[in-house]
Amino acid sequence: MSDATNDSTVGAPARADDPQAQKRADQNVSKSGQMLAADGTPLKRSLARALRRQKLRALMLIAPLLIFVLLTFIAPIADMLFRSVENEIVPETLPRTVELLGSWDHESDEAPGGEVFEAFYYDMALAAQLKNHTRLGTRLNYETTGISSLFRQSGRDIEDIGDVYLDQFEDLNEAWEEPATWIALMGDPDWRAGYTEWFDDGQEGAPPGFRPSEAAEEMLPRTTAVYQNFATFTAGARRDSLAEDEPWPVAYTALYQDLMATPAAADAFDGDTAALLREAAGALSDFETVDFRSYFIDEIDEDWGDPNVWATIQTFSGPVTSGYFLNAVDMRQTADGAAMQPEDQQIYGLLFKRTLFMSLTIMGCCILLAYPVAYLLANLPMRTANLLMILVLLPFWTSLLVRTSAWKVMLQQQGVINDVLVWLGLIGDGSRLVMINNQFGTIVAMTHILLPFMILPMYSVMSTIPPSYVRAAKSLGATNWTAFWRVYFPQSVPGIGAGSILVFILAIGYYITPEIVGGTTGTFISNRIAYHISSSLNWGLAAALGTILLAVVLILYWAYDKIVGIDNVKLGG
Amino acid sequence: MAQTAENDAFVAFERVQKSYDGESLVVKDLNLAMPKGEFLTMLGPSGSGKTTCLMMLAGFETATHGEIKLDGRPINNIPPHKRGIGMVFQNYALFPHMSVAENLSFPLEVRKMPKAEREKKVQRALEMVQMGQFGGRRPAQLSGGQQQRIALARALVFEAELVLMDEPLGALDKQLREHMQFEIKRIADELGITVVYVTHDQTEALTMSDRVAVFDDGRIQQLAPPDELYEAPQNSFVAQFIGENNTLEGVVEEIGGNRCTVKLDNGNVIDAMPVNVARKGERTRVSIRPERVEFNPDLGPEAHTLDAQVREFIYMGDVFRTRLSVAGNDEFIVKTRNRADQVRFAPGETVKIGWKAEDCRALDAS
Numbered sequence: 004m005s006d007a008t009n010d011s012t013v014g015a016p017a018r019a020d021d022p023q024a025q026k027r028a029d030q031n032v033s034k035s036g037q038m039l040a041a042d043g044t045p046l047k048r049s050l051a052r053a054l055r056r057q058k059l060r061a062l063m064l065i066a067p068l069l070i071f072v073l074l075t076f077i078a079p080i081a082d083m084l085f086r087s088v089e090n091e092i093v094p095e096t097l098p099r100t101v102e103l104l105g106s107w108d109h110e111s112d113e114a115p116g117g118e119v120f121e122a123f124y125y126d127m128a129l130a131a132q133l134k135n136h137t138r139l140g141t142r143l144n145y146e147t148t149g150i151s152s153l154f155r156q157s158g159r160d161i162e163d164i165g166d167v168y169l170d171q172f173e174d175l176n177e178a179w180e181e182p183a184t185w186i187a188l189m190g191d192p193d194w195r196a197g198y199t200e201w202f203d204d205g206q207e208g209a210p211p212g213f214r215p216s217e218a219a220e221e222m223l224p225r226t227t228a229v230y231q232n233f234a235t236f237t238a239g240a241r242r243d244s245l246a247e248d249e250p251w252p253v254a255y256t257a258l259y260q261d262l263m264a265t266p267a268a269a270d271a272f273d274g275d276t277a278a279l280l281r282e283a284a285g286a287l288s289d290f291e292t293v294d295f296r297s298y299f300i301d302e303i304d305e306d307w308g309d310p311n312v313w314a315t316i317q318t319f320s321g322p323v324t325s326g327y328f329l330n331a332v333d334m335r336q337t338a339d340g341a342a343m344q345p346e347d348q349q350i351y352g353l354l355f356k357r358t359l360f361m362s363l364t365i366m367g368c369c370i371l372l373a374y375p376v377a378y379l380l381a382n383l384p385m386r387t388a389n390l391l392m393i394l395v396l397l398p399f400w401t402s403l404l405v406r407t408s409a410w411k412v413m414l415q416q417q418g419v420i421n422d423v424l425v426w427l428g429l430i431g432d433g434s435r436l437v438m439i440n441n442q443f444g445t446i447v448a449m450t451h452i453l454l455p456f457m458i459l460p461m462y463s464v465m466s467t468i469p470p471s472y473v474r475a476a477k478s479l480g481a482t483n484w485t486a487f488w489r490v491y492f493p494q495s496v497p498g499i500g501a502g503s504i505l506v507f508i509l510a511i512g513y514y515i516t517p518e519i520v521g522g523t524t525g526t527f528i529s530n531r532i533a534y535h536i537s538s539s540l541n542w543g544l545a546a547a548l549g550t551i552l553l554a555v556v557l558i559l560y561w562a563y564d565k566i567v568g569i570d571n572v573k574l575g576g
Numbered sequence: 577m578a579q580t581a582e583n584d585a586f587v588a589f590e591r592v593q594k595s596y597d598g599e600s601l602v603v604k605d606l607n608l609a610m611p612k613g614e615f616l617t618m619l620g621p622s623g624s625g626k627t628t629c630l631m632m633l634a635g636f637e638t639a640t641h642g643e644i645k646l647d648g649r650p651i652n653n654i655p656p657h658k659r660g661i662g663m664v665f666q667n668y669a670l671f672p673h674m675s676v677a678e679n680l681s682f683p684l685e686v687r688k689m690p691k692a693e694r695e696k697k698v699q700r701a702l703e704m705v706q707m708g709q710f711g712g713r714r715p716a717q718l719s720g721g722q723q724q725r726i727a728l729a730r731a732l733v734f735e736a737e738l739v740l741m742d743e744p745l746g747a748l749d750k751q752l753r754e755h756m757q758f759e760i761k762r763i764a765d766e767l768g769i770t771v772v773y774v775t776h777d778q779t780e781a782l783t784m785s786d787r788v789a790v791f792d793d794g795r796i797q798q799l800a801p802p803d804e805l806y807e808a809p810q811n812s813f814v815a816q817f818i819g820e821n822n823t824l825e826g827v828v829e830e831i832g833g834n835r836c837t838v839k840l841d842n843g844n845v846i847d848a849m850p851v852n853v854a855r856k857g858e859r860t861r862v863s864i865r866p867e868r869v870e871f872n873p874d875l876g877p878e879a880h881t882l883d884a885q886v887r888e889f890i891y892m893g894d895v896f897r898t899r900l901s902v903a904g905n906d907e908f909i910v911k912t913r914n915r916a917d918q919v920r921f922a923p924g925e926t927v928k929i930g931w932k933a934e935d936c937r938a939l940d941a942s
Contacts, residue, residue, distance in 0.1 A: 469667065469669070471665045471666070471667060471669040472669050472671060474634075474636055474656070474663075474665070474669070475663065475665055475669035475671075476671075476682070477635075477636075477655075477656040477657045478634055478635075478656055478657070478659075478661060478662070478663040478731075478740075479657075479662075479682055479683035479686065479730065479731075479734065480657050480658075480660070480683050480686045480687055480734065481657055481682070481683075481686045482657055482686070483655075483657075485686055486657075489682070490671055493673045494672065494673060
């Protein structure tokens with residue numbers, strides 16, 4: 004027994020007429036007004052400790068589902084949402100170009116100067132070797148058409164520049180053909196020793212990571228960077244190795260430029276390497292050279308002289324972009340900021356409006372058709388109601404594709420309905436109705452498919468409305484209609500609300516049915532999203548469209564909560 | 577028993593039958609006539625047809641046969657909303673999406689009454705049930721008893737002359753129920769309305785009604801004022817159903833005028849008043865109320881007495897309840913008032929019991 008209990012027992016008679024004091028003693032309040040448990044710890048802390056085990060248990064029980072949902076639902080959605088702004092590919096593939104292009108004035112009518120082209124040459128040459136340039140071309144093609152083929156072609160031709168230098172270096176001394184020469188030139192001595200050991204021991208496992216020598220880093224920075232890329236690439240590829248393959252042609256361009264910039268580079272090296280470098284440095288003045296800018300514009304593609312191409316690269320050089328979202332609302336990102344798409348390319352606004360309109364129409368049709376059915380179900384005797392309920396649920400047990408295809412059979416021009424109408428003589432054989440591959444077909448098929456989702460919540464709400472309400476209304480003098488409208492209907496509104504939210508949200512993201520029966524005028528935004536996911540592979544735009552769709556649904560849901568109140572939504576009971 | 581409808585009856589059932597399935601009758605040949613201003617209770621076990629009768633009167637069920645008249649007019653073909661009958665439902669049926677005032681205003685609105693008049697009437701009705709402050713509340717915010725009052729006010733607000741109540745107090749606790757019984761009776765008397773009240777609670781029926789119709793098996797078994805119902809049951813069902821009752825079974829030995837003698841199954845002979853036995857030799861069930869039995873009676877030389885053995889003595893404060901074994905019946909109860917000179921028996925004692933012949937009614941044997 005605690006002190007508090009004893010205390011209150013002893014003093015009870017004295018306190019009988021002072022309820023405040025009684026309360027204080029019973030509940031053991033500290034001086035600061037905080038509740039205390041019997042042992043003097045604050046009551047809140049005691050309670051939290053007592054509940055911790057229970058909470059832990061509850062958490063462990065839901066953990067499997069939580070992890071499953073996180074991994075298979077939340078994470079992919081978050082990843083897709085992130086794709087709608089992601090633009091890493093541009094700065095990652097063209098790091099040097101992006102840096103230099105920042106200071107280029109996109110309003111000048113000319114392509115940027117030689118420096119930018121030089122940087123672009125290195126970025127492009129490396130990307131071409133790694134086959135990244137086509138992906139980048141595809142990415143930039145979303146913004147300016149034609150860039151994709153420009154990049155693909157340039158990737159093929161760009162080796163020619165390096166080959167010019169490669170041939171001259173090799174003509175000068177055949178040692179430049181030897182991979183070993185390059186290893187000796189670029190590698191740190193310790194790394195070289197380790198690498199040779201690994202190579203001679205039968206190349207088991209991964210080679211030791213390439214480490215450039217200090218001399219190479221200092222004297223030949225361009226070459227080192229290229230060679231570093233080459234080393235990383237060969238280490239990742241099974242069939243290549245540094246000791247067996249000569250570096251990419253771009254390495255020779257880099258070496259030429261490094262030696263031009265630092266003619267005395269050879270002094271930092273020793274032995275054969277130094278001799279080779281000295282020889283090369285002496286011969287450089289006789290080398291045939293390539294001007295990157297004119298080579299790109301004159302030899303590879305004249306489009307490189309088009310400032311629009313460069314403006315596109317400049318505009319989309321950041322790691323994140325609003326370009327996809329702008330595209331999703333029929334706008335585009337230009338170097339001058341956001342602008343509307345040309346009229347003939349504006350489709351998403353129309354699609355969003357159509358999706359909303361059709362979803363609302365389908366919802367309205369569902370309400371009109373489902374209400375009488377739900378009313379009947381709720382007011383029939385149990386046995387009959389159960390039978391009817393099975394009929395309502397029957398569509399659930401049939402494949403969605405089968406149901407949609409059935410509508411195709413019913414509605415097409417040579418289909419059942421048209422045949423019957425022609426047979427009845429209501430329409431001529433030549434003027435058969437077009438009821439499929441348009442909005443009408445989509446609305447009819449989707450209303451049918453989503454109808455159970457409207458009936459079920461309505462039914463579950465209506466079956467909880469006791470018949471005595473309507474009886475009471477009638478006994479009070481209300482006609483059948485008044486009793487229904489003033490008494491029954493208001494109580495069934497929560498069912499309508501629940502069904503409407505369910506049907507609308509299902510409809511707004513529906514894909515299969517509009518794809519099959521929608522034709523061109525009856526498709527939804529989701530069909531466009533699917534197209535970008537699976538055909539055009541523009542996942543960024545697909546993600547942006549999906550994000551907007553999600554936001555629209557959430558806003559409508561919020562608005563519904565504000566206007567009707569989410570408490571009024573009942574799915575049962 | 578008023579079997580035929582008088583021409584001036586306010587509510588009249590004439591040979592009314594009701595069947596739901598076409599095979600059995602739920603209400604069999606119902607005849608009932610009510611004068612204006614009467615408080616009539618339909619009492620009976622569940623399934624006896626009393627609620628069906630009420631629903632036919634309200635218009636929610638149609639009579640399979642026969643005629644129901646309201647104020648002289650046949651109403652069989654008049655839809656419920658044109659009958660102008662107020663009704664209080666078992667679960668009150670207050671519209672949950674309307675406030676109390678809107679609930680009360682509803683019957684006036686559908687009668688297209690102007691707003692000012694409506695408000696006045698609603699307020700007056702609320703005050704009548706002492707709920708004047710509650711007009712703005714929702715029904716869900718009221719207690720059961722308060723909802724009950726509102727339901728009553730709503731049935732009265734449009735000045736219906738006939739009000740039907742379908743077990744309106746069933747959901748209330750005992751104390752509140754007793755209070756509301758009094759309240760309903762007071763309001764009904766004040767307004768002079770005619771009330772048909774359905775219940776399965778006999779205390780409720782006895783305390784509130786001018787007349788009680790006891791239903792069983794689709795028929796009115798007896799229609800009488802409460803005292804007559806209790807003291808002079810017409811058949812053994814009513815005797816059993818209303819109040820506490822002792823029964824003994826036997827055969828009529830002699831019958832003449834308002835006296836008969838009955839030979840019980842164990843051979844004893846008792847005096848009784850014949851109610852629905854007519855001939856000598858007929859089987860009968862005699863009914864005696866527990867408080868009319870006397871111990872060691874002094875009833876005259878010809879009167880018969882019975883030997884009884886005390887099984888149990890229960891002290892209940894104001895009364896003693898003694899359970900006896902009499903003529904093969906172990907559940908024979910005698911109630912005696914707690915008077916200073918009243919003997920208190922111990923179990924096992926033997927005692928003589930008897931009663932006045934008019935308190936012992938010889939009824940049908942079924």
